[in-house]
Amino acid sequence: MLAVFAKSLSSHDPLSGLEVGERPEPSVTDGWTTIEVRAASLNHHDLWSLRGVGLREDALPMILGCDAAGVDEKGNEVVVHSVVPSEDWRGDETLDPKRSILSERHMGTFAERVTVPRRNLVPKPRELSFAEAACLPTAWLTAYRMLFTRAxxxxxxxxxxxxxxxxxxxxxxxxxxxxxxxxxxxxxxxxxxxxxxxxxxxxxxxxxxxxxxxxxxxxxxxxxxxxxxxxxxxxxxxxxxxxxxxxxxxxxxxxxxxxxxxxxxxxSTMGTREELDRLVRLCVERDVRPVIESEVPLADAREAFATLAAGDVFGKLVLTR
Known part of the structure; x- marks a missing residue:
């Protein structure tokens, strides 16, 4: 399958380790499911990963990407919550000292398909496009938690x-x-x-x-x-x-x-699945939509990464299929 991944890490030239090409299909473990990715948005976390922050050499090659919206195995349209807590963790996922997010220990969302824990799925309402929904799980969820949960x-x-x-x-x-x-x-x-x-x-x-x-x-x-x-x-x-x-x-x-x-x-760090669910509802009920700078085909991901690295962005960059 086509994917965008980190092949190597560089603190001074992060894009040098970025690759767009074929990767093996994801494998599914108990409690996880496969999502057909329709849209995935970029975050500065993806650039930090290429610099080696939060991503280890021994985890390479790693498919990048935290955020996604797509379709599950039953044909349901879903939004992916990117925080992956420990198996036995209960309560606020962001407080789990062993938590990770997709693209750190588990393959990320910049691919045609991604596997995620079933508990990480939030229904995508029809009022939101896949591109809009893909902007919510990291940047918009971070803002939601900052304003309403923490402040x-x-x-x-x-x-x-x-x-x-x-x-x-x-x-x-x-x-x-x-x-x-x-x-x-x-x-x-x-x-x-x-x-x-x-x-x-x-x-x-x-x-x-x-x-x-x-x-x-x-x-x-x-x-x-x-x-x-x-x-x-x-x-x-x-x-x-x-x-x-x-x-x-x-x-x-x-x-x-x-x-x-x-x-x-x-x-304030990220947000919980419950907060993501509330954020999705807020967007629908108050007719709020994410600000999207541009939508770029997955195959042209390097262009989007270069734009993000240059800092000339207002809103979100989204990779689409």
């Missing part, structure tokens, strides 16, 4: 989204707006700031800009480059929720500001 965002609150443009950031803007929050966003790119307004952001700013007032919640995925601004943007008692650090993970702690203003700094 407990309330209607009418003001949320600042740092670094508008990527898959998580665009999801944060759309979901916060759908929940009745006032949404502000930052970006270095004037074009991305304008596009954030088009998604429903109430105001946009350059990174580090002085804001009209302090906010209730800051959604942070950038890290060191925006950390100080994120803390200064919060009103007393406000919440900073972080799910990534693309610019580095060693910013000044600003401990005095945190304790004196009683700020909450909360980590």
């Amino acid at each position: 407990c965002l309330q209607p009418g609150a003001t949320v600042l989204v740092q670094g508008a443009g990527g898959g998580v950031a665009t999801a944060l803007i759309v979901l916060a707006r759908a929940a009745g929050a006032r949404v502000w966003a930052t970006s270095r790119s004037e074009d991305k700031r304008e596009r954030a307004l088009g998604l429903g952001a109430d105001a946009v700013f350059e990174p580090g800009a002085r804001l009209p007032e302090r906010v209730d919640v800051v959604a942070e995925t950038v890290g060191a480059a925006t950390w100080e601004h994120s803390l200064k943007a919060l009103k007393p008692g406000g919440t900073l929720v972080i799910s990534g650090a693309t610019s580095g993970d060693a910013p000044p702690a600003s401990l005095t500001r945190i304790f004196f203003l009683q700020l909450s700094v909360i980590g």
Whole structure:
């Protein structure tokens, strides 16, 4: 079957190890099932995998990809939840210290077919296309958990989204707006700031800009480059929720500001199958749709990877069949 896989790893030239070609059909173990993949979306995790972060040399060749939507063995349209917990784990999958996600220990979704645990399947409603549904399990689920599970965002609150443009950031803007929050966003790119307004952001700013007032919640995925601004943007008692650090993970702690203003700094990682199910329903019931930069045939995956690596993306890149 046709697949996109990591043949080798390189921290300085990740695309050098990317291959598009034939791979063996997946084998099915007890409790797992085979999905015919109709669409799968890219994440920065796929680039990190090619750099050797979370993916070991002894696991190569590894089919990449976390997210997918497709058809199961019974003909049902489904969305794949990518977090794979331990066999005996009960409760929130993201808290399992032995958890993994597809493309780390188990073959990923950038293929014509993928095997996944049956418990990882969520019904895909007919209102969502396969491409739209494939955007939800990682970036959009991460945003959902950040806003509603971890930050407990309330209607009418003001949320600042740092670094508008990527898959998580665009999801944060759309979901916060759908929940009745006032949404502000930052970006270095004037074009991305304008596009954030088009998604429903109430105001946009350059990174580090002085804001009209302090906010209730800051959604942070950038890290060191925006950390100080994120803390200064919060009103007393406000919440900073972080799910990534693309610019580095060693910013000044600003401990005095945190304790004196009683700020909450909360980590957030991925999301549960139950949260994915709720996110899918939210998209249908509130007519919310993922932002898709482009859809690319699976055979042309290298083009999509190069676009993601260049950083010139607003929303999600989707591989389709």
